[in-house]
Amino acid sequence: MTPRTVKLRVNGEAREGQAEPRLLLADFLRHELHLTGTHVGCEHGVCGACTVIVDGRAMRSCLMFAVQAEGTEITTVEGLGTPENLSPLQDAFHRHHALQCGFCTAGILTTMTALLKEEPDPTPDRVREVLSGNLCRCTGYIPIVDAVLDAAEKIRAAKA
Amino acid sequence: MWSASGRRLRASSANPRADQVKPPPFDYAKPASLSEALELLASDDDAKILAGGQSFVPVLNFRLASPSLLIDINGLAELGRISLVDGGLRLGAIVRYRDLEDSELVAAENPLLAHALHHIAHYQIRNRGTVGGSSSHADPSAEFPAVSALCGAEYVLQSIRGSRVLPADEFFLGALTTALEADEILTEIRFPPWPRDRRWAFEEIAPRLGDFAILGAAVLLDPGETRILVFGAGDRASRLPRAEAALRGRTLDKAAILEAAKLASEEIEPQGDIHATAEYRKAMAEVLVERCLERASGVKVVA
Missing domain, CATH: 3.30.390.50 (CO dehydrogenase flavoprotein, C-terminal domain)
Known part of the structure; x- marks a missing residue:
């Protein structure tokens, strides 16, 4: 099928690229826009590695087509912070050793960034419930939950 | 090297992996009205409806289906409403699970459904998955179809031939099988009133x-x-x-x-x-x- 032009905003910048209808948003971000921070794991919605924020909500980019992202505002892990200036959540992941190989991390960071924006003071149980949508096979979830709760506290304190 | 927003900092070259995609090829249409969607569906025997895609995109990624055309109904605001009619909850087919979670009407008018939502997939899936999509997929272990069957909900099916209303136990025929004909779209699910002493x-x-x-x-x-x-x-x-x-x-x-x-x-x-x-x-x-x-x-x- 003929590729179409997809125009959207990614990490605050107007972007466009070519996508035939069957191109998944995850592959579009990686191969067309060269944003390889979004990782592709299971490619059927189970693992959560490809999670990005679409119009404010965390979603699986492997379960959307790029053509469906026309006109949307997307945040990927590249939009959260920089190595010199980590986001509070990224900084908490660093301090709590909430990652090991890092493959699942981008999807967890985008998910929890969206969550903390919607719910600045989640309970530990709520963090665990939301984290159930992301698989991590090496670190274990305890430091991840600790990092999210710590970041939530720091973000709230900075706003107070 | 890439900048933070992914702009390529050195000269662009053709990407060797860009054509390696999982789903089979299909055409794509995003109609602006339900009547346009019904016309498109009736005109192509191999067309399929795409709602939230949280069940159907995996089916495509595994190449278990090869539709000629995907008709994306996510733009049809008329199918996205949560309302109360004659005391019963009515859910448009593209109401997302997240919308149900956020709805005070759902919490008040069907506490069983509100409770079951926490068991339906994960946060990110609920942000996009729709009640109509998972009902049309008809997984036997899915929670929403189960709750709708227990409550005695009705399913509204529309095509260019007209519309019909089926009780849940006539809509769900078996595993991944519903009464939907090839030219029909599930447009609404109607719950009976919830008795106060239930x-x-x-x-x-x-x-x-x-x-x-x-x-x-x-x-x-x-x-x-x-x-x-x-x-x-x-x-x-x-x-x-x-x-x-x-x-x-x-x-x-x-x-x-x-x-x-x-x-x-x-x-x-x-x-x-x-x-x-x-x-x-x-x-x-x-x-x-x-x-x-x-x-x-x-x-x-x-x-």
């Missing part, structure tokens, strides 16, 4: 919260009627007539609950699969139905 319970066993149920059960206690339903045990969620009959006209005490739970276990004919054996599902049906009846009635069965 008591209810919902239980499910899953590897993780949000995974598909290995087995689930739910009950409704109304004055004069007890409804019992099990899902994940057959080709679709089903009420259990023998277990229900055993409770008709009877005080719901410990003996009655134990008898109904045992009948529920005998009444189902589950399959064994990679997640659990048929025997395990039968044993758990007894446990979950007992727990549901205990919780809904307040009768203490296990000390």
